[in-house]
Amino acid sequence: MSDLLVTEKLTRRYVMGETVVSAVDGIDLTFHTGEIAAIVGRSGSGKSTLLHLLGGLDRPTSGDIAIQDRRMSELTDDELAILRRDKVGFIFQFFNLIPTRNALQNVELPLVLSGVPVRERREQAMTFLRQVGLESRAEHKPQELSGGEQQRVAIARALVMNPPLLLADEPTGNLDTKTSGEIVALLHQIQKEEGKSIILVTHDRELAETETDRVVEMKDGAIVDDRRSKR
Ligand code: ADP
Ligand code: MG
Numbered sequence: 727m728s729d730l731l732v733t734e735k736l737t738r739r740y741v742m743g744e745t746v747v748s749a750v751d752g753i754d755l756t757f758h759t760g761e762i763a764a765i766v767g768r769s770g771s772g773k774s775t776l777l778h779l780l781g782g783l784d785r786p787t788s789g790d791i792a793i794q795d796r797r798m799s800e801l802t803d804d805e806l807a808i809l810r811r812d813k814v815g816f817i818f819q820f821f822n823l824i825p826t827r828n829a830l831q832n833v834e835l836p837l838v839l840s841g842v843p844v845r846e847r848r849e850q851a852m853t854f855l856r857q858v859g860l861e862s863r864a865e866h867k868p869q870e871l872s873g874g875e876q877q878r879v880a881i882a883r884a885l886v887m888n889p890p891l892l893l894a895d896e897p898t899g900n901l902d903t904k905t906s907g908e909i910v911a912l913l914h915q916i917q918k919e920e921g922k923s924i925i926l927v928t929h930d931r932e933l934a935e936t937e938t939d940r941v942v943e944m945k946d947g948a949i950v951d952d953r954r955s956k957r
Pocket of ligand 2: 774
């Protein structure tokens with residue numbers, strides 16, 4: 727497998743008055759194309775900070791990340807925004823959908839921002855809603871959807887620009903056990919069928935073990951374990 731994402735001594739420190747927190751502390755990691763990996767670890771271990779750095783939402787204090795051989799440190803903020811748009815789809819714990827827009831409009835938003843003409847973007851958004859099994863909910867606003875359905879809409883939105891990489895921060899953290907299983911199974915299916923690379927942060931070790939290829943464990947900003955799943 728080729729390398730999709732490589733980090734080099736990746737470090738992010740937060741200065742809080744007198745104290746310095748190394749939320750990500752010199753991490754060297756490689757993620758491969760088509761891999762689905764879980765990042766696990768206690769609350770405060772640095773999982774979200776790492777994921778934000780990997781997706782170019784935040785800049786490291788030191789160290790670097792290369793995505794498909796492009797070093798983020800060499801990019802201006804505008805170039806980084808373009809890289810993020812083209813290469814990364816984000817999925818969040820609280821879905822982050824726009825409440826006043828229906829499912830289809832939420833999914834098509836990245837296409838609106840990229841200037842795709844209306845008919846084309848409607849069609850594309852619908853294709854991805856169909857892929858997550860929500861074609862019949864296109865006109866529904868987020869509040870008219872269940873939590874699992876809202877997360878499916880968010881997954882369709884993350885896919886609509888066709889990025890090679892999906893990053894998901896506790897995508898099941900706000901869902902019951904059964905729905906969590908369905909959402910992670912959907913991500914797993916997307917990885918298998920579409921060849922996407924997926925990195926997902928989760929508290930649920932069992933889900934991580936059964937539905938991903940690799941489990942990376944963080945503690946105090948460092949990687950303390952990195953192994954193939956048992957499945
Ligand atoms: P996790 O996602 O594993 O719960 P985080 O990446 O959110 O962990 O946080 C890692 C550490 O960095 C924690 O000690 C947290 O308090 C600290 N931290 C995270 N974000 C900030 C911030 N914006 N300012 C200051 N400290 C932060
Ligand atoms: Mg977090």
